Amino acid sequence: MTLDDLRVFTAACRAGSLSAAARDLSCTQSAVSQHVKRLERELGLSLLERHTRGVVPTPAGRMLNAAVTEGLGCIDHALRRIEEVARAEGGSVRVTTGATTVRHFMAAAVVDFRRRFPRASLEFQTETSSRGCFDALAAGGVDLAWITLRPATHAIEQHPVVEIPWSLAVSATDPLAAKASLEPADLQDARLIGLPQNSTSRLQLSAWLAESGVRPVFDTSVTDWDTAILLAELGLGHAVVPALPAWSGPGHPDLRLIPIPALPALTAGWAVRHWDDLSPLALAFAELVAHRCGAQTVLP
Incomplete structure (x- = not known):
């Protein structure tokens, strides 16, 4: 069992088909299938149910996918933090949100952030739903997600910032x-x-x-x-x-x-994997957005 096996398996669960996972990973469908089969041989259980329209995880597959998503996300986050320490304030903050959110909630904060951290970069990943933002967080691909708050999950922390009538x-x-x-x-x-x-x-x-x-x-x-x-x-x-x-x-x-x-009122705010694990740059950006939104009781 390798990290590549686990990464490919979670990609297949997320994409819902082996071919879609292959496209996402820029490899062949056969390669994706081999990674999954290697995991199934080692564990002695089927992890994916194959259907004409794609694949869905079995009960064992769901357990493994949840654990792997959490674990790989922590590893990827730690690697980014190490890179940022090495580059001092020249790191990056990755944010996922809807297509128009930056204009409505973050424009002034982006300007403030750029002035305070001229060597740092902001990277925005557009999603069409809060579910997509949650998936990006769980996979460790982003630091922060700006979402319409929803019922809490054990894996993601949510921090309200602004209420909108x-x-x-x-x-x-x-x-x-x-x-x-x-x-x-x-x-x-x-x-x-x-x-x-x-x-x-x-x-x-x-x-x-x-x-x-x-x-x-x-x-x-x-x-x-x-x-x-x-x-x-x-x-x-x-x-x-x-x-x-x-x-x-x-x-x-x-x-x-x-x-x-x-x-x-509708409540919008930040979703994160673990607030205490945010990098100083990510924390600074989150606080700038909260400040610009005029939050009353926002961040811990």
Whole structure:
């Protein structure tokens, strides 16, 4: 059993097929299969169930994948920390988040970080969901993930940074634009622009509306809030969105954000493997973002 065997096995579990894992690792499908078979021979158990559409881990495979993901992530993190010590303040901070998060939450902090640590680098990895961010953290590929907070898992720590109230985005010419606020009941049978169904914010919004007995129709799907705002501003629909500062003011003259105070605020913040294990550079960046977001009780 080698580290390469374990890395390839976790890649196959993550990708869901041997061919996809081979593409991710820039090797052949046969090579991936050989690594997995070597593990199965040594352990005396099947680790992957082969199906026409790909592979899924067996119960033994799930146990091994969880342990290997945690262990390899720790090793990769330690290697990066050692590299950073060797390069003093010339290391890097790897962050994973959604496509528009940097503009809304981190722009000022990026400038501050660059001024304080001119030799350090920031690397951003875009994911389409909090689940993708969690997977990147678990695999040890990034230091920090900015996410919509979700129920905690034992393997990932979550640190709230900012609470964002919900509002309904409409065009300035929409009949609802003159309202000072809305109740969840006002959204009954509304046809809304929404994020994909598996996104954390969409799941939380749907759950909160359901608790109020409201079941709107999401008939348009977009990949990020900025696109939802654009469509609403153009008069192509309504969108329940977090009330981010960038959408208020002269930059969006044709947009109105109507508060929905009865909905619980959306909480965004950092997810990390282990807060105490963050490098000084990663910790500094996380604190700068929290400071710029105006957090009250944010970081330990």
